[in-house]
Amino acid sequence: MQNPPDSGRILLVDDEPAFQRLGADFLRGLGHEVVVAGDAEQALAAFATLPAPDLVLLDLAMPPTMDPEAGLELVPRFARVPVIVWSGHGDHELALRAAELGAWDFLTKPIDPDMLRFVIARALRKAKLDAELRALRAAQAGDDMGLVGQAQATVQLRAMVRRVGPTRVSVLVLGPTGSGKELVARALHASSPQSENAFVAIHCGALSAELLESELFGHLKGSFTGAYRDQPGLVEVAHGGTLFLDEVGEMPPPMQVKLLRFLQEGTFVPVGGRSAKKAEVRVVAATHRDLEAMVRDGSFREDLYYRLKGVVLRTPALGERPADVPLLATRFLHRVAPRAGLSGDALAWLAAREWPGNVRELKALVEAAGALLLPDQPEVDAPLLRLAAGEADGDLPAEPAAPLEGLGPLDAALAELERRLVRDALQAAGGNQSEAARRLGISRVGLIKKLARLGLR
Numbered sequence: 001m002q003n004p005p006d007s008g009r010i011l012l013v014d015d016e017p018a019f020q021r022l023g024a025d026f027l028r029g030l031g032h033e034v035v036v037a038g039d040a041e042q043a044l045a046a047f048a049t050l051p052a053p054d055l056v057l058l059d060l061a062m063p064p065t066m067d068p069e070a071g072l073e074l075v076p077r078f079a080r081v082p083v084i085v086w087s088g089h090g091d092h093e094l095a096l097r098a099a100e101l102g103a104w105d106f107l108t109k110p111i112d113p114d115m116l117r118f119v120i121a122r123a124l125r126k127a128k129l130d131a132e133l134r135a136l137r138a139a140q141a142g143d144d145m146g147l148v149g150q151a152q153a154t155v156q157l158r159a160m161v162r163r164v165g166p167t168r169v170s171v172l173v174l175g176p177t178g179s180g181k182e183l184v185a186r187a188l189h190a191s192s193p194q195s196e197n198a199f200v201a202i203h204c205g206a207l208s209a210e211l212l213e214s215e216l217f218g219h220l221k222g223s224f225t226g227a228y229r230d231q232p233g234l235v236e237v238a239h240g241g242t243l244f245l246d247e248v249g250e251m252p253p254p255m256q257v258k259l260l261r262f263l264q265e266g267t268f269v270p271v272g273g274r275s276a277k278k279a280e281v282r283v284v285a286a287t288h289r290d291l292e293a294m295v296r297d298g299s300f301r302e303d304l305y306y307r308l309k310g311v312v313l314r315t316p317a318l319g320e321r322p323a324d325v326p327l328l329a330t331r332f333l334h335r336v337a338p339r340a341g342l343s344g345d346a347l348a349w350l351a352a353r354e355w356p357g358n359v360r361e362l363k364a365l366v367e368a369a370g371a372l373l374l375p376d377q378p379e380v381d382a383p384l385l386r387l388a389a390g391e392a393d394g395d396l397p398a399e400p401a402a403p404l405e406g407l408g409p410l411d412a413a414l415a416e417l418e419r420r421l422v423r424d425a426l427q428a429a430g431g432n433q434s435e436a437a438r439r440l441g442i443s444r445v446g447l448i449k450k451l452a453r454l455g456l457r
């Protein structure tokens with residue numbers, strides 16, 4: 001039977017078996033799918049299981065306390081979807097508190113079935129409209145999903161992300177450092193139906209096998225020196241969302257086995273634990289290494305490789321997609337200097353450059369140049385880019401000529417120029433030193449030393 005337009009998946013939370021049965025039958029009769037939970041713990045577990053419910057019906061008074069206040073605490077935990085609460089206590093105060101905590105509606109037992117049907121239909125319709133509005137806004141605001149570029153390879157990459165994002169298939173992102181692998185992983189998550197759940201990234205090469213295991217799967221109190229309390233693993237934090245395994249090629253072999261088990265069975269055992277726990281995550285892995293060669297030389301498990309390699313997406317080196325450079329540079333510049341432009345010689349200078357650090361390098365350079373713009377300088381030009389790249393050979397950006405005249409030796413003129421750049425950056429950052437340092441492309445400590453040296457403090 002075709003479900004009616006306003007049907008949905010409903011989580012019914014009530015401890016009374018008779019009510020559970022009658023309620024579930026009634027709701028199913030209306031075309032809804034129903035999942036039943038008898039207490040708070042079951043309710044939270046059912047809420048985290050995919051596919052996620054579209055609406056929660058929550059009895060506020062449940063064992064062991066039967067205290068509606070305890071039930072109220074659950075309301076924000078279901079905040080993603082409409083929550084309709086009910087209680088035997090029909091008091092005004094309780095209804096107000098529930099509304100404050102975000103409940104969609106408050107009903108008093110005994111429940112009037114017609115009223116329930118009406119309230120549910122309205123809540124589901126509103127939730128559906130909200131979701132459509134969110135999707136429309138996302139499509140309008142960032143059609144490029146943050147993946148800027150017009151090169152053929154980038155256009156194709158975006159098309160693949162749009163296609164693969166909404167599926168649950170594992171994705172392996174291959175490309176050199178700084179080419180946008182993590183960005184692709186985030187775009188996949190953002191275009192998945194689970195985008196409101198967590199996106200959790202872990203760098204597999206930065207930790208020893210032991211620490212990586214404890215980070216991924218969690219640990220129990222006392223399982224090693226320094227384990228003062230139980231710590232959930234990142235796979236649990238990412239439950240229902242996306243787990244991004246960055247530099248998966250660096251994963252130590254003992255961890256490769258454990259990761260494979262988790263990917264195959266969906267279960268894991270926290271460090272120091274005995275029983276297996278469950279978590280459901282979408283896995284996106286990335287590496288700049290040649291995983292196939294690593295499989296051949298035995299440093300990466302073949303079975304894990306095939307498990308991770310559901311769909312392979314590639315982020316080419318920036319040098320292989322020169323058509324992206326002007327667009328990326330303009331986008332990065334506008335983040336620090338919204339009204340500034342790039343001159344023709346700046347674009348030519350960028351185009352002629354090699355980018356061993358790929359998009360990350362371009363971003364850092366253009367942002368630094370944007371921060372160095374003088375207030376009356378409308379464009380970033382090639383000399384300013386050279387200055388930002390640390391390649392300036394004296395042809396500094398045109399400072400208003402008159403005020404610098406007569407400053408005497410070159411050192412004094414440079415110090416004066418530096419003073420102005422620092423003052424401008426501080427002013428633009430509203431006096432915030434960290435922000436000013438970021439704009440200048442130096443560390444905060446470096447800025448403080450500069451302020452002292454230039455006599456600005």
Ligand SMILES: Nc1ncnc2c1ncn2[C@@H]1O[C@H](COP(=O)(O)OP(=O)(O)OP(=O)(O)O)[C@@H](O)[C@H]1O
Nearest residue numbers: 146147148149176177178179180181182183359360
């Ligand atoms: N197509 C793009 N559009 C906009 N920004 C991009 C693009 N590609 C990369 N970037 C930016 O460049 C920087 C580096 O990207 P990212 O961290 O995704 O690269 P990566 O390949 O994961 O790097 P690594 O291998 O070092 O982890 C980030 O700030 C990211 O936002």
